[in-house]
Amino acid sequence: xxxxxxxxxxxxxxxxxxxxxxxxxxxxxxxxxxxxxxxxxxxxxxxxxxxxxxxxxxxxxxxxxxxxxxxxxxxxxxxxxxxxxxxxxxxxxxxxxxxxxxxxxxxxxxxxxxxxxxxxxxxxxxxxxxxxxxxxxxxxxxxxxxxxxxxxxxxxxxxxxxxxxxxxxxxxxxxxxxxxxxxxxxxxxxxxxxxxxxxxxxxxxxxxxxxxxxxxxxxxxxxxxxxxxxxxxxxxxxxxxxxxxxxxxxxxxxxxxxxxxxxxxxxxxxxxxxxxxxxxxxxxxxxxxxxxxxxxxxxxxxxxxxxxxxxxxxxxxxxxxxxxxxxxxxxxxxxxxxxxxxxxxxx
Amino acid sequence: xxxxxxxxxxxxxxxxxxxxxxxxxxxxxxxxxxxxxxxxxxxxxxxxxxxxxxxxxxxxxxxxxxxxxxxxxxxxxxxxxxxxxxxxxxxxxxxxxxxxxxxxxxxxxxxxxxxxxxxxxxxxxxxxxxxxxxxxxxxxxxxxxxxxxxxxxxxxxxxxxxxxxxxxxxxxxxxxxxxxxxxxxxxxxxxxxxxxxxxxxxxxxxxxxxxxxxxxxxxxxxxxxxxxxxxxxxxxxxxxxxxxxxxxxxxxxxxxxxxxxxxxxxxxxxxxxxxxxxxxxxxxxxxxxxxxxxxxxxxxxxxxxxxxxxxxxxxxxxxxxxxxxxxxxxxxxxxxxxxxxxxxxxx
Ligand SMILES: CC(C)[C@H](C(=O)O)[C@@H](O)C(=O)O
Ligand SMILES: CC(C)[C@H](C(=O)O)[C@@H](O)C(=O)O
Numbered sequence: 001x002x003x004x005x006x007x008x009x010x011x012x013x014x015x016x017x018x019x020x021x022x023x024x025x026x027x028x029x030x031x032x033x034x035x036x037x038x039x040x041x042x043x044x045x046x047x048x049x050x051x052x053x054x055x056x057x058x059x060x061x062x063x064x065x066x067x068x069x070x071x072x073x074x075x076x077x078x079x080x081x082x083x084x085x086x087x088x089x090x091x092x093x094x095x096x097x098x099x100x101x102x103x104x105x106x107x108x109x110x111x112x113x114x115x116x117x118x119x120x121x122x123x124x125x126x127x128x129x130x131x132x133x134x135x136x137x138x139x140x141x142x143x144x145x146x147x148x149x150x151x152x153x154x155x156x157x158x159x160x161x162x163x164x165x166x167x168x169x170x171x172x173x174x175x176x177x178x179x180x181x182x183x184x185x186x187x188x189x190x191x192x193x194x195x196x197x198x199x200x201x202x203x204x205x206x207x208x209x210x211x212x213x214x215x216x217x218x219x220x221x222x223x224x225x226x227x228x229x230x231x232x233x234x235x236x237x238x239x240x241x242x243x244x245x246x247x248x249x250x251x252x253x254x255x256x257x258x259x260x261x262x263x264x265x266x267x268x269x270x271x272x273x274x275x276x277x278x279x280x281x282x283x284x285x286x287x288x289x290x291x292x293x294x295x296x297x298x299x300x301x302x303x304x305x306x307x308x309x310x311x312x313x314x315x316x317x318x319x320x321x322x323x324x325x326x327x328x329x330x331x332x333x334x335x336x337x338x339x340x341x342x343x344x345x346x347x
Numbered sequence: 348x349x350x351x352x353x354x355x356x357x358x359x360x361x362x363x364x365x366x367x368x369x370x371x372x373x374x375x376x377x378x379x380x381x382x383x384x385x386x387x388x389x390x391x392x393x394x395x396x397x398x399x400x401x402x403x404x405x406x407x408x409x410x411x412x413x414x415x416x417x418x419x420x421x422x423x424x425x426x427x428x429x430x431x432x433x434x435x436x437x438x439x440x441x442x443x444x445x446x447x448x449x450x451x452x453x454x455x456x457x458x459x460x461x462x463x464x465x466x467x468x469x470x471x472x473x474x475x476x477x478x479x480x481x482x483x484x485x486x487x488x489x490x491x492x493x494x495x496x497x498x499x500x501x502x503x504x505x506x507x508x509x510x511x512x513x514x515x516x517x518x519x520x521x522x523x524x525x526x527x528x529x530x531x532x533x534x535x536x537x538x539x540x541x542x543x544x545x546x547x548x549x550x551x552x553x554x555x556x557x558x559x560x561x562x563x564x565x566x567x568x569x570x571x572x573x574x575x576x577x578x579x580x581x582x583x584x585x586x587x588x589x590x591x592x593x594x595x596x597x598x599x600x601x602x603x604x605x606x607x608x609x610x611x612x613x614x615x616x617x618x619x620x621x622x623x624x625x626x627x628x629x630x631x632x633x634x635x636x637x638x639x640x641x642x643x644x645x646x647x648x649x650x651x652x653x654x655x656x657x658x659x660x661x662x663x664x665x666x667x668x669x670x671x672x673x674x675x676x677x678x679x680x681x682x683x684x685x686x687x688x689x690x691x692x693x694x
Contacts, residue, residue, distance in 0.1 A: 076535070082534045082535045082538070082541070082542075082545075083534065083535045083536070083538040083541070083542075086535040086536060087535075087536070087538060091536070113464075114464070115463055115464055115573045115574050116462055116463060116464060116573070117460075117461070117462055117463060117464040134481075134500075134502070134536070134537060135536055137538075139502075139537065139538065139539035139540065140539055141539050141542075141543070146506070147506055147507065147510075148505075148506060148507070149505070149506040149543060150503065150504065150505050150506070151504045151505075151539040151540045151542070151543040152501055152502060152503055152504070152539060152540070153481075153501070153502040153504075153537045153539060153540045154499055154500070154501050154502075155481070155486075155499060155500040155501075155502070156497065156499055157497065157498045157499070157500075158495075158496070158497050158498075159493070159494055159495060159496040159497070160494065160495070163494075186587070186590075187429045187430065188423070188429045188430045188433040188434075189430070189433060189434070189438070189481070189482055189587075189590075190481060190486065190500045191429070191430040191434060191484075191486065192486035192487055192488050192498040192499065192500060193486065193498045193499070193500045194429070194430070195429075195430075195488075195498070196488070196496060196498040198429075218590075218591055219590050219591050219593075219594035219595075220594060222569065222591055222594050222595040222598065223594050223595065223597070223598040223603065225595075226462045226463070226573060226595070226598045226599060227462050227598055227602070240533070240536075243533075243536075243565075243566050244565055244566050244569055244591060246566075247566035247567060247569050247570050248566075248569040248570065248572075248573070248595070250570065251569065251570040251573045251574055252573060255574070256570065
């Protein structure tokens with residue numbers, strides 16, 4: 001049997017190029033015989049915007065639809081006004097392809113140094129809603145540039161959008177040994193959105209009597225991330241709170257060099273997109289200093305999403321083994337880490 | 348010369364009662380001779396709401412205006428629907444009295460154990476905007492209880508509101524040895540509000556050439572809170588981001604048992620309000636287990652605000668000395684800690 005994965009690759013800006021190259025290297029090493037990858041690379045990001053003013057042309061969006069998945073490096077550059085590429089490219093993709101399950105594991109691998117004291121046990125996954133909340137781009141400005149300027153940002157939350165991501169999170173919790181799901185919101189202040197989240201969370205929970213549930217305000221959740229991270233198993237939360245919590249999760253599990261993510265459309269109507277949580281890090285770009293591990297772990301999530309769970313597990317195991325040896329090892333370049341991971345996966 | 352401070356006291360719910368008693372004890376010990384405190388206690392919170400359905404009657408709001416300051420313990424109880432007391436009492440006070448400078452120091456006192464590894468140096472202050480942003484209560488619900496329900500939350504941001512808090516933060520930064528101010532927002536996603544904050548931040552900065560400035564997205568800021576907290580001096584941020592960051596700040600500086608706050612109206616048109624960052628902690632209420640230190644430090648902020656800087660410094664020094672000895676000391680009750688602090692302040 002032969003199978004071919006049509007993969008769209010968007011290296012993006014800064015270290016995006018470098019880490020994606022290593023991700024593809026490891027992907028190649030992981031594939032079962034008889035499975036091929038056909039990659040199409042898309043030149044999107046700061047360079048294209050400077051050259052053409054385009055962030056994501058409709059024609060490219062159309063072409064991307066013909067792929068099984070997207071691998072993205074990082075997007076953004078100080079030379080581009082803040083928001084242009086984020087809203088015009090990254091978020092446009094998440095919204096256009098209805099990536100409502102933004103999946104972000106927070107796992108401290110053995111041997112990895114956490115900034116937290118002691119030896120915390122951290123192994124949770126954040127299910128961040130990806131298509132609603134304060135991210136909808138529904139804001140505006142009145143009397144711009146005057147002393148009377150007013151700017152708004154509207155958080156939009158729908159029963160439809162919340163229910164599907166909450167159910168997805170319950171399913172994931174039910175499939176894990178600890179079967180615990182924590183809702184994070186701020187329902188004592190954002191009472192309308194918060195009430196909608198809480199009531200749907202309670203109702204859908206009736207379908208999953210085996211799952212233990214918990215609720216935390218987002219401010220309290222950040223406390224537990226640093227004082228008691230082991231209390232978390234699966235977390236479901238709003239788009240903005242998820243953004244904040246997953247950077248904090250990355251920090252306590254050894255840094256954003258290791259944090260992977262999947263922007264998933266579980267229906268399969270559109271391709272899902274996998275990307276490291278980190279940004280384009282222009283300060284270290286082009287120097288071979290970037291850690292490609294987050295991208296490699298994102299590739300594992302991509303394979304898992306495409307039904308290649310065994311291959312995904314092999315990559316995770318290779319990463320775990322590599323990380324366990326890093327502490328005493330020499331500093332390696334981006335491609336040396338990629339080579340080492342590919343070799344472990346292949347062999 | 349004799350002076351009298353008219354102090355309104357709102358112990359509130361749970362441990363609020365217990366910690367406020369100790370705060371007043373230390374306040375009494377700190378006052379210079381010739382200065383008296385006249386306290387008026389207001390019974391507000393869960394009990395009153397259950398008994399009368401009132402959160403903050405207009406008559407009480409009127410009476411509170413006649414005071415020089417307010418000391419608040421904590422508000423909230425699981426028996427009251429989420430949001431009722433928060434919006435109807437705590438936030439109502441902050442908004443009615445235009446507490447636009449929500450001041451929250453993040454300081455790791457010598458001898459206090461941080462959940463962070465190593466011995467981080469943490470000494471910053473967060474200036475959280477207190478009267479705008481997503482806290483304005485400008486949200487709504489459409490088609491409630493149906494599968495088509497939509498809930499909104501509107502973040503309102505005005506040039507007027509941002510400029511005054513940004514200028515306040517610059518002044519504080521200019522008065523500190525390191526003279527550094529970091530703006531935290533999410534201007535790559537919340538582009539309208541973010542742009543307003545960033546442009547005002549840049550413009551007001553021209554009045555303070557001696558202050559070094561920096562900008563961080565809120566998600567990145569949480570990373571630095573745990574990996575590099577020493578990089579912060581003064582932080583200015585939006586109401587919601589400030590809420591999240593200050594709980595995290597409390598966590599990394601030894602816990603919310605130590606985190607003080609002031610809800611300040613610098614104009615003096617209305618009384619400012621001082622309160623510990625922690626909540627009512629119903630699980631430990633009534634057992635003498637609560638740490639009153641955050642309230643005592645809030646009392647110090649209160650005195651500083653009323654121009655009694657020396658007395659405030661004496662309380663801070665007493666807390667520092669007490670904390671330095673705690674590690675090896677026995678577990679003490681709420682009132683034992685209060686007694687010890689009062690004794691140090693007095694003597
Ligand atoms: C770059 C930015 C738009 C993005 C977000 O806020 O979602 C990033 O922080 C992330 O978490 O993927
Ligand atoms: C209780 C709640 C309304 C409040 C807030 O969100 O401001 C609290 O978390 C705080 O930080 O003082």
